[in-house]
Amino acid sequence: MLQIHPVPAFSDNYLWLLFDEAGDAFVVDPGDAEPVLAFLAAQRLRLAGILITHHHLDHTGGVAALRARLGSIPVFGPANSPFADIDHRLSPGDSIQVLGHTAAVLGVPGHTLDHIAYFIPSRDNQAPILFCGDTLFGAGCGRVFEGDPAMMHASLARLSSLPTGTRVCPAHEYTLSNLRFALAVEPENVELRAREARDRALRAEGIPTVPSLLSVEAATNPFLRCATESVRQAAATHAGRELGGDADVFGVVRAWKDGFR
Ligand code: ZN
Ligand code: FE
Numbered sequence: 001m002l003q004i005h006p007v008p009a010f011s012d013n014y015l016w017l018l019f020d021e022a023g024d025a026f027v028v029d030p031g032d033a034e035p036v037l038a039f040l041a042a043q044r045l046r047l048a049g050i051l052i053t054h055h056h057l058d059h060t061g062g063v064a065a066l067r068a069r070l071g072s073i074p075v076f077g078p079a080n081s082p083f084a085d086i087d088h089r090l091s092p093g094d095s096i097q098v099l100g101h102t103a104a105v106l107g108v109p110g111h112t113l114d115h116i117a118y119f120i121p122s123r124d125n126q127a128p129i130l131f132c133g134d135t136l137f138g139a140g141c142g143r144v145f146e147g148d149p150a151m152m153h154a155s156l157a158r159l160s161s162l163p164t165g166t167r168v169c170p171a172h173e174y175t176l177s178n179l180r181f182a183l184a185v186e187p188e189n190v191e192l193r194a195r196e197a198r199d200r201a202l203r204a205e206g207i208p209t210v211p212s213l214l215s216v217e218a219a220t221n222p223f224l225r226c227a228t229e230s231v232r233q234a235a236a237t238h239a240g241r242e243l244g245g246d247a248d249v250f251g252v253v254r255a256w257k258d259g260f261r
Pocket of ligand 2: 134171172
């Protein structure tokens, strides 16, 4: 049995811990070492590896301190990453062993050019797990900093093709503000309204809104719904022009969100 737990850090980051009943653990994107060390100590876990999704400091800033404290823990990350402290460099299509499970490395460039995601398929009746960094968020997606909208759209399409029961583990708690935007795009989406009520109640209790399910994202996340008529219509109205393919719709919705307050 693998367990996942989001350790909060900074204002809205989640440092995901993955661990088994033997007490071995992996951490994903440790932007800070202290909260990870505290969780490992409290749960009596041994850190066996570090997974990096992309080079940004809020995802990598704790790596050096973790290794200084715990010894030379293996660090997995993208082959083309500018982050220097990766000793197992991975390319899309690779797979790695994570606590006895095989994790697939997915190429998801767009937010950064080095962005990868880690997917652990279902086994022993456990739902699949996706660590998607800053590519896919609850009801949203990452900003396109280094790639272009078509690239980001293709990356999200890749994630959309995973099993609908996949547990989506993003690196930030942005869900409520993303839902506010999603409702501006699709005010009539009933599932979206239901999700907003549910996630608002969770946040009021201080509970993370993630992991979410890929099926929920498919029904409520506008960035995964560019082929849906309601999203296409809203984007065309916002842009004031006729739109091309789904990647064009994505580009308009992403730019709309960038300016949304
Ligand atoms: Zn980032
Ligand atoms: Fe980030």
